[in-house]
Amino acid sequence: MLNMLSISFGVAIAAYGEARFxxxxxxxxxxxxxxxxTRLVLIQILLTSKGISLNPITSLYYVAPCCxxxxxxxxxxxxLPRLRAVGxxxxxxxxxxxNSLCAFALNLAVFLLVGKTSALTMNVAGVVKDWLLIAFSWSVIRDTVTPINLFGYGIAFLGVAYYNHVKLQALKAKEAQKKAAQADEEAGSLLQERDGHGDRKSDNQA
Structure with missing residues (x-):
């Protein structure tokens, strides 16, 4: 929650410092x-809810006509009126x-990312996309970037970095739990095999 507030606070400061607000x-x-x-949350529900479990291609098959x-x-x-005005x-x-191929690839990537992670991760990734757009506009188009903008972007960057750190630690902990569970299962199966082998030996001796 703290990292989301820091990202939002940084973006708000950057917007407040906009030269042409x-x-x-x-x-x-x-x-x-x-x-x-809202769209990303609905996509996550569509991809991960129990009883639905659609893959990205199938989801696009149903979502694209609605769009x-x-x-x-x-x-x-x-x-259309503007196009008609231009003869x-x-x-x-x-x-x-x-353009259609790029849009298809983008939507497919979004569906894959949301299905593998979450809608929140996709929204955080959107902040990084905004940074790239701002960097492009500043370096190529020579748009104005104020110190307040940079300060807000810095706060948002720290929030994104902390979010990625927390996600990475959670993934490592989950992987460690999975390995520990596998080790426990292997140890249990070995004990069962030893017990069964010992029982057979005792039966043979009897």
């Missing part, structure tokens, strides 16, 4: 984060095709 943009971004978190239906509605009312618009099927 826009309340509407921040509100839209927060809404997008909330919807994305298409939900995206068509805003496309018809927002994008010279010609769809590039190569661009659309490569």
């Amino acid at each position: 826009d309340v509407r943009g921040v509100a839209l971004q927060l809404a997008a984060v909330a919807f994305e978190a 298409l239906c939900f995206l068509v509605v805003p496309w018809v009312f927002v994008e 010279t618009f010609q769809p590039d099927f190569f661009v659309f095709g490569t």
Whole structure:
């Protein structure tokens, strides 16, 4: 819980230190984060709940048509009128095709990661993705990064590092418990074999 609060606090400081702060943009971004978190939690329920146990490919088979239906509605009312206003618009099927392949690969990777770890891990990984985007915008586009931004990113980085440390320790403890259980099972089977061998010897001597 502490690491999640530190990550959220760091991101909030970084947003507060934005050089061109826009309340509407921040509100839209927060809404997008909330919807994305909800989507990831639902994906985790779909992949890991008892009685469902869908694999990533099967999950995409059911989820993709739903996504298409939900995206068509805003496309018809927002994008289509703009495309009609531009009479010279010609769809590039190569661009659309490569974009579709990238989207498929991204969704497949998300489903695999959520299925193997959790939705929380995916959200934390999203923070790292945001850092990479900010680094790209600063180094290539020459966007402005303030000291408050860097301070907030530093706090968020410490939170992510602590989260990864806790996850790694939990995985090590789980692996150690699994090895100990296997060793106990092997020792129990050896004792049973010895007892059975001793019983056979006593029967033969009798």
